[in-house]
Amino acid sequence: ESSNxxxxxxxxxxxxxxxxxxxxxxxxxxxxxxxxxDVAWREAKYGELWDYLRTELEIExxxxxxxxxxxxxxxxxxxxxxxxx
Numbered sequence: 305e306s307s308n309x310x311x312x313x314x315x316x317x318x319x320x321x322x323x324x325x326x327x328x329x330x331x332x333x334x335x336x337x338x339x340x341x342d343v344a345w346r347e348a349k350y351g352e353l354w355d356y357l358r359t360e361l362e363i364e365x366x367x368x369x370x371x372x373x374x375x376x377x378x379x380x381x382x383x384x385x386x387x388x389x
Contacts, residue, residue: 317385324378331370 345351358364 314388321381328374
């Protein structure tokens with residue numbers, strides 16, 4: 305297993321770390337996981353629907369799980385990078 309780590313070059317590892325960060329940024333900005341849309345603020349019924357769907361689809365817990373997994377990937381990549389230095 306450690307011989308496979310040695311085959312990865314530093315540039316590839318840095319790119320993987322960057323891609324990990326991009327995935328998290330895209331999820332937050334493009335999907336709007338942490339924000340409520342304007343129409344939900346203006347109309348109470350849409351706000352209630354927004355809250356209901358977030359609960360029903362388990363958006364928060366799914367995001368937290370994804371965040372944890374991406375943090376794990378990022379931590380592993382940083383560790384592997386340190387081994388290369």
